[in-house]
Amino acid sequence: MSSTQLYPEVIDNTILNQRPQGDIYLPIGIEGAMGAAGTGVVGTTYTISRVSDASLYFDPASTLFKIVQLLLDRGAGPVKVTPSVKSPTAATLAARQTAWQNQEADRQIRIRLTDSLLAADHAALATSCDNAALLQCKQFAIVGAAKATAKAALLTAATTAASKKLVYTGPGIVDEAGVVQDGNFAAAVIAAMVAKNANPADDLDTATVPKIVSLEQTAAGYDLLRRTVVGGVAVNDFEDLLQGGFSPLMPGLNGGVAISHLRMTYKTDSTFDALMTRIIIDQVFTLVRDYCEDFNQLRKGNTPTTRTQLASAVEALLKEHSDWIQPVLLPDGITTGYGVTVTASGDQRQQIVSYQGAVVRGIQTILVSGNLTIAA
Numbered sequence: 001m002s003s004t005q006l007y008p009e010v011i012d013n014t015i016l017n018q019r020p021q022g023d024i025y026l027p028i029g030i031e032g033a034m035g036a037a038g039t040g041v042v043g044t045t046y047t048i049s050r051v052s053d054a055s056l057y058f059d060p061a062s063t064l065f066k067i068v069q070l071l072l073d074r075g076a077g078p079v080k081v082t083p084s085v086k087s088p089t090a091a092t093l094a095a096r097q098t099a100w101q102n103q104e105a106d107r108q109i110r111i112r113l114t115d116s117l118l119a120a121d122h123a124a125l126a127t128s129c130d131n132a133a134l135l136q137c138k139q140f141a142i143v144g145a146a147k148a149t150a151k152a153a154l155l156t157a158a159t160t161a162a163s164k165k166l167v168y169t170g171p172g173i174v175d176e177a178g179v180v181q182d183g184n185f186a187a188a189v190i191a192a193m194v195a196k197n198a199n200p201a202d203d204l205d206t207a208t209v210p211k212i213v214s215l216e217q218t219a220a221g222y223d224l225l226r227r228t229v230v231g232g233v234a235v236n237d238f239e240d241l242l243q244g245g246f247s248p249l250m251p252g253l254n255g256g257v258a259i260s261h262l263r264m265t266y267k268t269d270s271t272f273d274a275l276m277t278r279i280i281i282d283q284v285f286t287l288v289r290d291y292c293e294d295f296n297q298l299r300k301g302n303t304p305t306t307r308t309q310l311a312s313a314v315e316a317l318l319k320e321h322s323d324w325i326q327p328v329l330l331p332d333g334i335t336t337g338y339g340v341t342v343t344a345s346g347d348q349r350q351q352i353v354s355y356q357g358a359v360v361r362g363i364q365t366i367l368v369s370g371n372l373t374i375a376a
Helices: 050-059 062-073 093-104 119-133 152-161 183-195 236-241 274-296 306-322
Strands: 028-034 046-048 078-086 111-114 140-142 166-170 171-174 212-215 229-230 232-237 248-250 255-258 340-343 351-354
Touching: 028 050, 028 062, 028 093, 028 183, 046 050, 050 062, 050 078, 062 078, 062 183, 078 093, 093 111, 093 119, 111 119, 111 183, 119 140, 119 152, 119 166, 140 183, 140 274, 152 166, 152 236, 166 183, 171 183, 183 248, 212 248, 212 255, 232 236, 236 248, 274 306, 306 340, 306 351
Parallel strands: 028 078, 028 111, 111 140, 140 166, 166 248
Antiparallel strands: 046 078, 171 212, 229 232, 248 255, 340 351
16 A cells, blocks of 8 residues: 555555574574485584474484474474584594584673583583573573483483582483483483573472473382382482482473473582572673673763763663572671672773673472360
8 A cells, every 4th residue: 555645544555474482591503413305514503493494404313303392392492403423424523613602702602502412511511501601692502312221321421520610410201202312312401491481580490391291110110210119218219319419300290291390410519509590690691791781881071970880780780680690798897789889991002891690499398387285
């Protein structure tokens, strides 16, 4: 319709576009081996938002395609995908590391995945996330072990890949088709949930994992991981694994499969015994960085006015997210706050932003202490 029309009316010019993904707060990047029928180029990173594109580039027969499809089906797209090799060439650590270098430098990628099931590869992927931090890219990885891996081996794998940037999960899962899938699929379903979680203060403990029928079972028909009583002593495989740096899936409280607790494999102390700690620390930096860039702070003069403006903005950002990071008692011993200061370096080339705060911890246990009476 011509814009010169004089007759007064409201005209419908709505266009419906397909948008197969939901809101993503922590975008995902994945590396893996594409199938022989894939048309993708090794080492090239593709932004995939449609299953049809993943099928074309990576081959529907490949594990890489199936994991990407899983992510898109759960609304965790678009996904950045870097094929490291093409079948029949076997994926080596060197080939994976070459692909990882491309994702390390991508600031948009926050969660890293791989189709590998080898503990050595997982440890190297954690190192890759550390490398990303050198470029101010805030990334962490979620990986999984092969199905039918025993509890002791899962603990060993988590210890081998101990890192403040790695979540190790399992066991295998049974998908909607009744097929038992390896832990790399379990890692993907968790990554999809974490990627869509807008509130890092929600650590997803006991959250039901969608589109998963059950966890893998033993030949006798029992869950591979469970809680039992042995010789009058309670044995909790999930707690043992969590203490060992592993983040197991568990039977849901109301059926299905649920997240038990997500933690980093680092266990020298308890500072990173929750994934939410990693996310909150990274997210606060990201908020401050984005403010500085969006409001052209790097283009302004280093004056008391600009420093005051930045300090005020950072204080407001932290207050806005007090459910992530709480104020602390300031040096005056009376007031609480974040103690934000912005100072200039001696040569006036830098503005140095400082702040304080207490990272919120999630509730791990609720102890019910009843005091009941009965009529005598």
